[in-house]
Amino acid sequence: MTQGSFATHEVFNQSPPFEDVDLFAVDQPLMAAVAANGGGQAAKELSDFGRHWGSAAMAERGRLVNENTPKLRTFDARGNRRDVVEFHPAYHELMANSAHAGLHNSTWNGEGRPAGGASEVIRAAKFYMAAQVETGHLCPITMTRASVAALATEPTLLARAMPVLSTRAYDPEFKPWWTKRGMTLGMGMTEKQGGTDVRANLTHAERDGEAYRITGHKWFMSAPMCDAFLVLAQADQGLTCFFMPRFAPDGSVNAIEFQRLKDKLGNRSNASSEVEFKGAYALRVGEEGKGVRTIIQMVQLTRQDCAIASVGLMRSGLAHALHHTRHRSVFQKHLADQPLMQAVLSDMALHVEASIALVMRLCQSFDRTPQDVQEAAYMRLMTPVVKYWTCKNAPGFLYEAMECLGGNGYVEEGILARHYREAPVNAIWEGSGNVMCLDVLRALSREAEAAAAVLQMLAEATRGLPGAQGTVGFIAKAFRRADGERLARLAVERLALLAAAAALKSVAPRQAELFASTRLASDHGGLFGAIDLAEGEMKALLERALP
Numbered sequence: 001m002t003q004g005s006f007a008t009h010e011v012f013n014q015s016p017p018f019e020d021v022d023l024f025a026v027d028q029p030l031m032a033a034v035a036a037n038g039g040g041q042a043a044k045e046l047s048d049f050g051r052h053w054g055s056a057a058m059a060e061r062g063r064l065v066n067e068n069t070p071k072l073r074t075f076d077a078r079g080n081r082r083d084v085v086e087f088h089p090a091y092h093e094l095m096a097n098s099a100h101a102g103l104h105n106s107t108w109n110g111e112g113r114p115a116g117g118a119s120e121v122i123r124a125a126k127f128y129m130a131a132q133v134e135t136g137h138l139c140p141i142t143m144t145r146a147s148v149a150a151l152a153t154e155p156t157l158l159a160r161a162m163p164v165l166s167t168r169a170y171d172p173e174f175k176p177w178w179t180k181r182g183m184t185l186g187m188g189m190t191e192k193q194g195g196t197d198v199r200a201n202l203t204h205a206e207r208d209g210e211a212y213r214i215t216g217h218k219w220f221m222s223a224p225m226c227d228a229f230l231v232l233a234q235a236d237q238g239l240t241c242f243f244m245p246r247f248a249p250d251g252s253v254n255a256i257e258f259q260r261l262k263d264k265l266g267n268r269s270n271a272s273s274e275v276e277f278k279g280a281y282a283l284r285v286g287e288e289g290k291g292v293r294t295i296i297q298m299v300q301l302t303r304q305d306c307a308i309a310s311v312g313l314m315r316s317g318l319a320h321a322l323h324h325t326r327h328r329s330v331f332q333k334h335l336a337d338q339p340l341m342q343a344v345l346s347d348m349a350l351h352v353e354a355s356i357a358l359v360m361r362l363c364q365s366f367d368r369t370p371q372d373v374q375e376a377a378y379m380r381l382m383t384p385v386v387k388y389w390t391c392k393n394a395p396g397f398l399y400e401a402m403e404c405l406g407g408n409g410y411v412e413e414g415i416l417a418r419h420y421r422e423a424p425v426n427a428i429w430e431g432s433g434n435v436m437c438l439d440v441l442r443a444l445s446r447e448a449e450a451a452a453a454v455l456q457m458l459a460e461a462t463r464g465l466p467g468a469q470g471t472v473g474f475i476a477k478a479f480r481r482a483d484g485e486r487l488a489r490l491a492v493e494r495l496a497l498l499a500a501a502a503a504l505k506s507v508a509p510r511q512a513e514l515f516a517s518t519r520l521a522s523d524h525g526g527l528f529g530a531i532d533l534a535e536g537e538m539k540a541l542l543e544r545a546l547p
């Protein structure tokens, strides 16, 4: 097919853009996972969302915000401090679109309690689709949603904030949060001398009447134009969580000074700052000395979103790879019809199908936690497992997806180069890989009975699947070993595979068989496509992944 004409040659055999698609309707594994986890009634709403976010206009916004990155304006022309970050207009449009869809708050009711129903699953499906288009702006979106869980420890503050936090308006104006139509929240934990080990924080808080004054720094504080931040600092009784607004109650700009923005591998549309607090006004959230316990409520939710976004990135890589290889011919045959390419793509499709089933199962446990202790145990144990497995897999997966597009995949004009650079951050922030494994060990030792019940539930759910029994035995034994920490990555990975097989079984039993037979029963090669699937099975997987 002729696509264009130059003086020297015709352009042909290039794939058309993968745009103006309904990201929900073309994703059967997503539709099935949403329905199996209680979100089926939202199919129309999700399809509307998928069509909008799958449009060429939204893809263009994604490109623009990553090419026109945020700028820190530290001072004005007369040398006064400004401490504002300027974004491309497309960034504000993306933020407005996400806020309008409730990505920053739809799992809460107006009082800041869980919205109930399948609100987690439905929001996750939207978050997953949005991540396929532009991931950087989702940082303040996810932090805003998650902050409510920590603010819940301070009911008076929560009651004041919810009327602004619960609107679907995006208000980028730099003014006090209580005067705004909508607000966003960020988080400041990491300091130069320690990120994982937040107990090493040196930033300190001094009482000032009902409030506190915070002095110190944060080495990473993303989305600096948020209206307030949840910040950790040392108070008299130890590490404590604080609510630090951009404006003090008298309307003056709070003593928060941004030093510079990070120059990052990916995540370029999102600003990440280094910041100094010079006696900044803040309110305590939770008890003094209980900072980690308070902020972990928030971090649990940001970890969930890291997993959702990572699977969204992989899905986008798969969809682009499938789309391209169906249009591109090599040796007179479409790439998608070449047996070796089919092995690669079908293996990738199986991986994404299992990943989305697992993520949606995790989100269902968030939905059910308030009424069901077993689901609460699943959520507690599996959040770090799912974050570990999905986030660590994404960079390698995207590299493979990129290669399916050949040289075009490596070029910045395509979305896959951006996805590839974006992917590692989800594994690093909100608790890096090893930290997730240690967190699983912590859950197993502190809540041993509940964790054992989850393992038992997974054993029952995977009964009869190839390799499941052996995997259950291996996990149980590995976690009992005195030197369990050394084995933690292996055990957590096996647990993720088992849980993915279980989740997939309730969505798509045949795919669960394939997943178990290639991941639990036999050794899968180290790379995608190093797998032995029948031709009919491969075709069915590919058709299901993208019609």
Ligand SMILES: Cc1cc2nc3c(=O)[nH]c(=O)nc-3n(C[C@H](O)[C@H](O)[C@H](O)COP(=O)(O)OP(=O)(O)OC[C@H]3O[C@@H](n4cnc5c(N)ncnc54)[C@H](O)[C@@H]3O)c2cc1C
Pocket (backbone or CB within 6 Å): 186, 187, 188, 189, 190, 193, 194, 195, 196, 197, 220, 221, 222, 223, 264, 267, 272, 425, 428, 429, 430, 431, 432, 433, 434, 435, 438
């Ligand atoms: C783009 C970006 C944005 C960010 N935004 C924010 C933000 O908004 N707010 C914020 O507070 N932070 C933010 N961070 C910081 C991020 O959360 C930290 O970088 C992360 O938690 C790791 O901390 P660290 O960099 O101090 O690494 P370290 O704590 O030094 O860890 C280094 C490595 O050691 C591993 N490790 C740690 N402890 C152990 C152990 N006991 N055993 C084995 N291995 C271990 C970790 O898994 C990690 O891989 C951001 C980071 C990035 C890259």
